Amino acid sequence: MTTTIPEVAAAELITAGQTQLLVIDCPRCSCTHRHLAAGERRAPCGARYNLIDRNPTERTS
Numbered sequence: 611m612t613t614t615i616p617e618v619a620a621a622e623l624i625t626a627g628q629t630q631l632l633v634i635d636c637p638r639c640s641c642t643h644r645h646l647a648a649g650e651r652r653a654p655c656g657a658r659y660n661l662i663d664r665n666p667t668e669r670t671s
């Protein structure tokens with residue numbers, strides 16, 4: 611069984627001490643969803659997508 615999971619680019623939303631990944635345009639409901647990590651996610655609306663962080667934050671200080 612092959613399920614195609616769409617890739618969705620995330621926008622980073624940096625709050626105090628935390629980076630959230632924002633899905634601006636959900637492929638299913640066109641709403642905005644927030645996630646805490648990239649990867650295969652399930653949205654509150656039931657959509658599944660592979661969340662891509664275009665600008666991964668590297669904390670190598």
Ligand SMILES: [Zn+2]
Binds near residue numbers: 655
């Ligand atoms: Zn949605």
